[in-house]
Amino acid sequence: MANTGKIVSAVFVGAALGAAAGLLFAPGKGSETRNKIMRRTKSLRDTGSDTLKEFKEKAMRNTDHSGVDEMRKSKTTVSGSASR
Numbered sequence: 001m002a003n004t005g006k007i008v009s010a011v012f013v014g015a016a017l018g019a020a021a022g023l024l025f026a027p028g029k030g031s032e033t034r035n036k037i038m039r040r041t042k043s044l045r046d047t048g049s050d051t052l053k054e055f056k057e058k059a060m061r062n063t064d065h066s067g068v069d070e071m072r073k074s075k076t077t078v079s080g081s082a083s084r
Helices: 002-025 030-062 066-082
Strands: none
Touching: 002 030
């Protein structure tokens, strides 16, 4: 699961760097290039944010939450026995 997050991050970083390099080496006025970079960055940020949100939602749906319940039960048991 942790490797998947690293791979997704690497893909987004690679895409952003590739897009920036392509724009910087493309012919055009500086102001046009800066505007393109700003628009592309916003687009990538929005796409990345949406993808991350979807990934988190899928992870929460596919996660077995029984361990969390057991942890809460044991925390309650430990807290209750400590107060005796």
